[in-house]
Amino acid sequence: MFRSVRHMIYDLIEWRSQILSGTLPQDELKELKKKVTAKIDYGNRILDLDLVVRDEDGNILDPEQTSTISLFRAHEVASKQVEERLQEEKSQKQNIDINRQAKFAATPSFALFVNLKNVVCKIGEDAEVLMSLYDPLESKFISENYLVRWSSCGLPKDIDRLHNLRAVFTDLGSKDLKREKISFVCQIVRVGRMELRDNNTRKLTSGLRRPFGVAGSCV
Secondary structure, eight states: OHHHHHHHHHHHHHHHHHHHHTOSOHHHHHHHHHHHHHHHHHHHHHTTOOOOOBOTTSOBOOTTTSOHHHHHHHHHHHHHHHHHHHHHHHHHHHHHHHHHHHHHHHSOEEEEEEEEOOOOOOOSSEEEEEEEEEETTTTEEOSOOEEEEEOTTSSBSSGGGTTOEEEEEEEEEHHHHTSSOOEEEEEEEEEEOSSTTOOOTTTOOOSEEEEEEEEEEEO
């Protein structure tokens, strides 16, 4: 409701500027005033405010100078117009929802949520943990890698992400569901020396990425 009222206020501000500009022809000005009053009455209705009774030109009727019967008939006309507008808005929303459902049914999309709790693997150096989806029959990866950098202390390199290592593999469509097998593959890459037992400080290397382990399971 807040977004709807906000959009209506923006429309009223724009239309008010057009009216005050004095550049509109009389016929367009008359139609614009009708749009303004209709928008105000519609906004009052959805906010459960009082309905303002107007004449054909959109001017507020003075109850001191208008008969009771005329006020009643004008109120009936205004109520009918607002109700028709509400039904029109409701119908448009239903059509939008139906179109969205039909589009989703025609091209379904699915997602896989992954929450990494811990990496239990004795490496002795920093490591990179890469997780992805793999089709073993076609021998190819069908997703990008979710990368987590793991320290030699057994904690994430980015300590702020501790207990918050989550990823979502999105846009898995009907083609992916028809695959006979989909594997969730975890690769571990050691980052550091060429050899773990290399203690020679003169030949010591660092920052080298070496394959260390791999694991997988069917999704």
